[in-house]
Amino acid sequence: MSTAQVQQVSKVVLGDPSEFRPEHRDPDAFRDFRVHNVADRVIKTYDLMHTNQTVEFVRDRMDYWMKFNHGEMTVMEILEKLNELVDESDPDIDVPNSYHAYQTAEGIRQYHPDKPWFQLTGLLHDIGKIMHLWGEPQWATVGDTFVVGCAPEPSIVFGVESFSKNPDLQNPKYKTKFGMYSPNCGLDNVMMSWGHDEYLYRVLLANNHSLPEEALYMIRFHSFYPYHSCGAYKHLTNQKDEDMFPWIKEFNKFDLYTKTEELPNVDSLKPYYQSLIDQYLPGKIKW
Ligand SMILES: O[C@H]1[C@H](O)[C@@H](O)[C@H](O)[C@@H](O)[C@H]1O
Ligand SMILES: [Fe+2]
Ligand SMILES: [Fe+2]
Numbered sequence: 001m002s003t004a005q006v007q008q009v010s011k012v013v014l015g016d017p018s019e020f021r022p023e024h025r026d027p028d029a030f031r032d033f034r035v036h037n038v039a040d041r042v043i044k045t046y047d048l049m050h051t052n053q054t055v056e057f058v059r060d061r062m063d064y065w066m067k068f069n070h071g072e073m074t075v076m077e078i079l080e081k082l083n084e085l086v087d088e089s090d091p092d093i094d095v096p097n098s099y100h101a102y103q104t105a106e107g108i109r110q111y112h113p114d115k116p117w118f119q120l121t122g123l124l125h126d127i128g129k130i131m132h133l134w135g136e137p138q139w140a141t142v143g144d145t146f147v148v149g150c151a152p153e154p155s156i157v158f159g160v161e162s163f164s165k166n167p168d169l170q171n172p173k174y175k176t177k178f179g180m181y182s183p184n185c186g187l188d189n190v191m192m193s194w195g196h197d198e199y200l201y202r203v204l205l206a207n208n209h210s211l212p213e214e215a216l217y218m219i220r221f222h223s224f225y226p227y228h229s230c231g232a233y234k235h236l237t238n239q240k241d242e243d244m245f246p247w248i249k250e251f252n253k254f255d256l257y258t259k260t261e262e263l264p265n266v267d268s269l270k271p272y273y274q275s276l277i278d279q280y281l282p283g284k285i286k287w
Pocket of ligand 2: 125126196222223
């Protein structure tokens with residue numbers, strides 16, 4: 001991205017975190033990954049992810065998925081398919097992912113009524129998880145992401161020890177702090193572990209849409225918790241990442257704190273969100 005474009009990043013007014021909080025749940029009660037509290041499915045998903053996500057694996061998955069030959073479907077069709085997906089990495093919720101899409105979008109709509117593109121970003125952000133219904137394992141679809149091609153950071157869920165069986169950690173090219181990267185190369189230039197963030201980002205690039213750069217960035221890095229919530233990987237980020245940071249933080253509030261077992265009435269919300277889809281990402285999309 002050129003410097004001129006960087007300067008155009010719009011400003012988001014960050015709310016006081018206490019302003020957006022589910023009354024029925026303490027914010028500290030989310031994302032509890034302590035081994036005694038977390039379900040086995042969560043531990044297993046991250047164990048497989050941290051063992052098998054390597055540079056070679058991600059290259060292979062990018063080659064495979066970026067042919068976009070899994071059919072042409074609308075956003076609504078994909079959202080409906082996600083009724084069949086329960087995310088095995090998520091310690092907070094056991095309901096199909098389609099509900100989470102509307103919960104996130106509605107949270108954003110309440111606090112950002114003037115930003116329809118942001119609301120739509122909330123609705124869309126996880127639909128890349130459709131990969132799982134087309135054969136990709138959960139450990140390469142869901143969950144928090146990290147950078148491959150350099151040493152894992154301690155703040156990744158389950159820590160550096162969870163990478164003990166990952167072959168890249170034996171590779172002198174990849175096992176150092178910078179690995180295959182140069183200092184502050186920018187997140188645009190790093191290879192993330194393969195999952196729904198990167199897939200949807202690539203799908204959007206391959207199709208016609210009119211979402212702003214901020215939306216693409218939030219989609220691409222929303223699962224990068226070690227970075228946006230723990231301050232890790234700052235040695236790889238650049239000015240664009242700094243400019244975009246408030247947006248990922250703002251997005252994260254809604255992605256995380258709208259998770260509740262109280263399900264939204266999807267049928268009554270559909271017409272409104274269909275109108276946003278028609279405006280920003282209409283018709284059939286190549287997946
Ligand atoms: O378990 C969740 C879930 O898979 C989300 O979609 C992802 O964005 C989060 O990073 C992860 O913690
Ligand atoms: Fe996600
Ligand atoms: Fe999400």
